[in-house]
Amino acid sequence: MINYQKFVLDNGLQVLVHEDHGTKIAVLNILYKVGSRNEIKGKTGLAHYFEHLMFGSSKNVPVFDTALEKVGGSCNAFTNTDITNFYITLPAANIETAFWLESDRMLQLNLSEKTIETQRKVVIEEFKQRYLNQPYGDVHHHIRKLAYDTHPYQWPTIGANLEDIINYKREDVEEFYFTHYRPDNAVMVVAGDVTLEQVKHLAEKWFGDIPSGQIPKKTINQELPQASKKTATVQADVPTDALYKVYHMPAKMQDGYLESDLITDIIGFGRSSILEQQLVKNGNIFASIGAYIYGTVDPGLMVFSGKMEKGQTAENAEKALDEVVQAFLESSISNETLTKVKNQAEAMKTYESVQILNRAMSLAYYAHLGDADLYQTEYEKKTQIPADQILDWARNILREENSSVLYYKGT
Amino acid sequence: MILDRSTAPGFQIPKEISFPTPLIRTLSNGVPIYFIPTPEIDAIKLEISTDAGLADENFDKKLVPSFTLQMVMEGSKTKNAAELDDFFDTYATEVEPLLGFEHQGLSLLTTKKHFNTVLPVFRELLTEAVFPEKELVKRKKQKALSISIHKEQNGHRASSLFRKALFGENHSFGQIAEETDVDLFGREDLEEYYHQKLWTNPEIFLTGNIGEEELNAIFNAFENLPVRLSPQSNSDPFNIPSHKIREEKEKSVQSSIRIGCHMISKTHPDYHHLLIFNTILGGYFGCRLIKNIREDKGYTYGISSSLGGLKTADYWIVMADVIKEYSDKVIEEVYHEIQTLQEVPVPVDEMETVRNYMVGKLLTQFSSSFDLIGRFKSIHQAGLDFSFFQSQLEHILSFNQEDIMAVGKKYFKQGNMVEIIVG
Numbered sequence: 001m002i003n004y005q006k007f008v009l010d011n012g013l014q015v016l017v018h019e020d021h022g023t024k025i026a027v028l029n030i031l032y033k034v035g036s037r038n039e040i041k042g043k044t045g046l047a048h049y050f051e052h053l054m055f056g057s058s059k060n061v062p063v064f065d066t067a068l069e070k071v072g073g074s075c076n077a078f079t080n081t082d083i084t085n086f087y088i089t090l091p092a093a094n095i096e097t098a099f100w101l102e103s104d105r106m107l108q109l110n111l112s113e114k115t116i117e118t119q120r121k122v123v124i125e126e127f128k129q130r131y132l133n134q135p136y137g138d139v140h141h142h143i144r145k146l147a148y149d150t151h152p153y154q155w156p157t158i159g160a161n162l163e164d165i166i167n168y169k170r171e172d173v174e175e176f177y178f179t180h181y182r183p184d185n186a187v188m189v190v191a192g193d194v195t196l197e198q199v200k201h202l203a204e205k206w207f208g209d210i211p212s213g214q215i216p217k218k219t220i221n222q223e224l225p226q227a228s229k230k231t232a233t234v235q236a237d238v239p240t241d242a243l244y245k246v247y248h249m250p251a252k253m254q255d256g257y258l259e260s261d262l263i264t265d266i267i268g269f270g271r272s273s274i275l276e277q278q279l280v281k282n283g284n285i286f287a288s289i290g291a292y293i294y295g296t297v298d299p300g301l302m303v304f305s306g307k308m309e310k311g312q313t314a315e316n317a318e319k320a321l322d323e324v325v326q327a328f329l330e331s332s333i334s335n336e337t338l339t340k341v342k343n344q345a346e347a348m349k350t351y352e353s354v355q356i357l358n359r360a361m362s363l364a365y366y367a368h369l370g371d372a373d374l375y376q377t378e379y380e381k382k383t384q385i386p387a388d389q390i391l392d393w394a395r396n397i398l399r400e401e402n403s404s405v406l407y408y409k410g411t
Numbered sequence: 412m413i414l415d416r417s418t419a420p421g422f423q424i425p426k427e428i429s430f431p432t433p434l435i436r437t438l439s440n441g442v443p444i445y446f447i448p449t450p451e452i453d454a455i456k457l458e459i460s461t462d463a464g465l466a467d468e469n470f471d472k473k474l475v476p477s478f479t480l481q482m483v484m485e486g487s488k489t490k491n492a493a494e495l496d497d498f499f500d501t502y503a504t505e506v507e508p509l510l511g512f513e514h515q516g517l518s519l520l521t522t523k524k525h526f527n528t529v530l531p532v533f534r535e536l537l538t539e540a541v542f543p544e545k546e547l548v549k550r551k552k553q554k555a556l557s558i559s560i561h562k563e564q565n566g567h568r569a570s571s572l573f574r575k576a577l578f579g580e581n582h583s584f585g586q587i588a589e590e591t592d593v594d595l596f597g598r599e600d601l602e603e604y605y606h607q608k609l610w611t612n613p614e615i616f617l618t619g620n621i622g623e624e625e626l627n628a629i630f631n632a633f634e635n636l637p638v639r640l641s642p643q644s645n646s647d648p649f650n651i652p653s654h655k656i657r658e659e660k661e662k663s664v665q666s667s668i669r670i671g672c673h674m675i676s677k678t679h680p681d682y683h684h685l686l687i688f689n690t691i692l693g694g695y696f697g698c699r700l701i702k703n704i705r706e707d708k709g710y711t712y713g714i715s716s717s718l719g720g721l722k723t724a725d726y727w728i729v730m731a732d733v734i735k736e737y738s739d740k741v742i743e744e745v746y747h748e749i750q751t752l753q754e755v756p757v758p759v760d761e762m763e764t765v766r767n768y769m770v771g772k773l774l775t776q777f778s779s780s781f782d783l784i785g786r787f788k789s790i791h792q793a794g795l796d797f798s799f800f801q802s803q804l805e806h807i808l809s810f811n812q813e814d815i816m817a818v819g820k821k822y823f824k825q826g827n828m829v830e831i832i833v834g
Contacts, residue, residue: 107416240559347454
C-alpha cells in the first residue's frame with residue numbers, strides 16, 4: 001500500500017500527494033500520457049526527442065537544469081511506448097521551485113532553433129550509442145517490425161531509423177507540444193516532506209491558469225489478430241547466434257494480462273525458472289534464456305530471448321525452446337510454484353517501495369491507467385489467480401500462428 | 412491577481428545534514444557487524460565483505476576469485492544447484508556476489524518475513540560449497556562467450572585498455588580477461604581460494620527491520636565462521652608519462668573515449684576540493700563538459716568525469732562515446748576545459764549553482780534510510796567514518812575560487828594522462 005490523496009484542477013490536471021515526513025526531500029513527478037504509440041510513420045521517435053526538448057528553455061527559465069540545480073535539485077526523464085515521465089528530487093523546503101519550473105515549461109516552452117538542432121544531434125548520438133554501435137543493439141527494431149503490421153509498437157521508442165530524426169520539422173514539434181503537453185493529458189505526483197494543503201495551494205497557483213488541450217489526439221491503428229507464424233533472419237557481426245520468439249498478448253488492463261505476467265514469471269524469471277533449469281543448466285544449446293512481457297497500454301508481446309552457445313544455431317534453439325514450452329502447456333502448475341511466484345510478487349513490492357521516487361512513479365503510472373488504487377488491487381488480483389486459469393491463457397497465447405521469430409545470426 | 416512567473420520562488424539551502432552513526436557489535440571470531448535499523452522497511456540486507464580482492468592473485472588464474480563467488484550458489488553439502496535455486500526463489504531472496512577490485516563477498520537481500528528461514532542456508536554458502544564440475548563447465552562456457560561479446564563493445568573495450576594502461580599489465584587491476592582464461596583453472600583452484608583466501612578480514616554490513624531475534628540469529632550464524640585476519644598492504648601507483656592507445660574499428664559509427672590518471676584517495680586532505688573541481692568539470696548535468704560537448708556542440712549523448720573510489724590506487728577518468736570524426740577534437744576540448752578551470756576563476760553564479768547542487772545531492776543521498784549502510788560501507792572501507800561527510804558538507808559550503816584553481820593546478824597535468832580511443 002502507498003498512501004495518497006488526490007484532487008483534479010479545473011483544467012484537468014490530476015494531482016496525487018504522497019506524504020512521507022520521514023525524509024527531508026520531496027519529489028515532483030509529472031507523467032504525460034504520450035509515448036511512441038502516439039507517433040506516425042515517417043515521424044517515429046518524436047516522443048522521445050520531444051522529451052529532450054523539454055530541457056531547453058521556457059519563457060521565464062533560460063536553462064531548466066541550472067535553475068533547478070541552484071536550489072539543490074536534480075532531475076531526469078524517460079520515454080517509452082506509452083508515457084513520457086519527468087521527475088525532480090530536491091530539498092522539500094524548495095518544492096515551490098519545482099512547481100515554477102514544471103508549470104513554465106508546460107505553459108510556454110521556447111523551442112529555440114539552437115535547442116531543436118543540438119538535441120537532434122544528441123538524440124542521433126544516443127541512437128548510435130545504444131542501438132547501432134552495440135552487438136545485438138538493433139534486435140528490438142527487428143522484432144517489433146516483424147511482430148506488428150499496423151500498430152505504432154512496430155518501432156522502438158528511439159525511432160525506426162536515423163532518417164526520421166534528421167527530418168523532423170519545427171511544425172511537427174510544435175504540434176506535438178500543443179497536442180500532448182497539456183494539463184488534461186498529465187498526472188502529477190508530489191511526494192515526500194510535503195502536505196496536501198501545501199500541494200493544493202501550489203498546484204492551483206502555478207498550474208491553475210494553464211489552458212487545457214485543444215487539439216484532439218489521433219486515433220491509433222490497432223493490430224488485427226495474427227493469422228500465421230512470421231519469421232525473419234538477420235546476419236550480423238556478433239560472436240554467437242541469438243533467438244527471439246515473441247507472441248501477441250493482452251494489453252495492460254485487459255483480461256489475461258496478469259496471467260501473461262504469471263506465465264513468464266513461472267517459465268522464465270529467476271534461477272529456478274523452467275527455462276533456466278532445463279535449457280541452460282541442463283542443456284548444451286543455450287548460454288542464456290529468459291522470458292518477459294512488454295506490459296503495454298495496447299496489446300503487447302510475450303518475449304522469449306536467448307543466446308546460443310558457440311556453434312549452436314538459432315533454428316535448433318527454437319526447437320528446444322518449443323519442446324519445453326509445449327511440455328509446460330501439457331503440465332500442471334504445482335502449489336509450490338504458485339507460492340513461489342506469490343512470494344516474489346510480495347517481496348518485489350517491499351523492495352520497490354524503499355525509494356520515494358519509485359513510490360511516486362508507481363502512483364503516477366497507475367493513475368494514468370485509470371486509478372492509482374490499481375497498484376494495490378492488481379497485485380491482489382494477481383496473487384489469487386488459480387493454476388488452471390494461468391494454463392488456459394498460456395494455451396491461448398503460446399500458439400505457433402501467434403508467434404514471430406527472429407533468428408539473429410553471427411557471420 | 413496575475414501570477415508573476417518571471418521571478419523565481421525563494422529557496423533555502425540546508426546548512427546541516429544529519430549523518431547517523433551505525434551500531435557496532437563484534438563477534439567472538441573478531442568479525443565486526445555494522446548495522447542501521449530501519450524499522451519502517453520490511454526488507455533486510457546483509458553484506459559480508461572481505462579484503463580478499465584481485466590484488467594478490469595469480470595472474471594466469473585471474474578468474475578464480477569471481478568464479479569462486481559465483482559458484483557458491485551451484486551446490487552445497489546439503490543442497491544441489493537446483494535445490495538452492497528453488498529455495499532462494501521460493502523465499503524471494505536475492506544472493507549476489509560482491510566482486511570489487513579491493514573487496515569481495517556476498518550480499519543477501521530478503522524480507523523480514525523469510526529472514527530466519529533463509530539465513531542458515533545463506534550461511535552454508537560461506538563454508539559448505541562443493542563446486543560441482545558440471546556447473547563449472549557450463550559457467551566457463553558462458554563466461555568465454557560474455558568475454559567475446561564485451562570485446563565487441565567499444566565502451567567495455569576502452570575501459571579495459573584504460574585500466575591496463577593506467578595500472579600496467581602486471582598489476583591485477585590492469586589485467587584484461589581473455590576467452591582462453593577459462594581453461595587455466597579447475598575446481599581445485601576454486602576450493603583452495605574459498606578455503607584459504609576468501610574470508611580475509613570479513614566485515615558484516617546490515618540494515619532493515621532487524622529486531623533482537625534477527626540479531627541473535629546473525630550472531631549465531633557467523634561467530635563460527637573461520638576467518639583469516641591479516642593486515643593489508645597498500646600498493647603505490649604512480650603516473651607514467653602520457654600514454655595513448657587508439658584501436659580502430661572500421662565498422663564503428665562512434666568512438667569510445669577514456670582519459671585519466673592516478674589520483675589522491677578520499678583520505679587525502681585535498682580530496683574535498685578535488686571532488687568539487689571534478690563536479691564542476693564533469694560531475695553533474697550542468698558541468699562544463701556537458702555544456703560544451705553535448706549541449707553546445709552535440710558531439711555526444713553523454714560525457715562525464717569521475718573519481719574511481721579505490722582505497723589503494725585511486726584514479727580519475729573522463730568517459731564518453733562521441734562522433735567518430737570528432738574524437739580528437741573532444742579530447743582537445745577536455746584539456747581546454749581543465750586548463751580554463753586551472754586559470755580562470757569560476758564565475759560567482761556558477762559557484763552558487765554547484766554549491767547548492769552538491770548540498771542537495773548530499774541531502775538526497777542521506778534521505779533514504781535503507782541506503783545509509785551502503786554510504787557507510789563505502790566510507791568505512793576507505794578507512795574513514797561518517798565525519799567524512801560532515802567535512803565534505805563544510806567544504807562544499809565554504810570553498811572559494813582559489814581553492815578550485817589550486818587543486819586543478821596541483822593534480823591535473825596533461826603529461827600524466829592516459830588517452831584511449833576505441834572505434
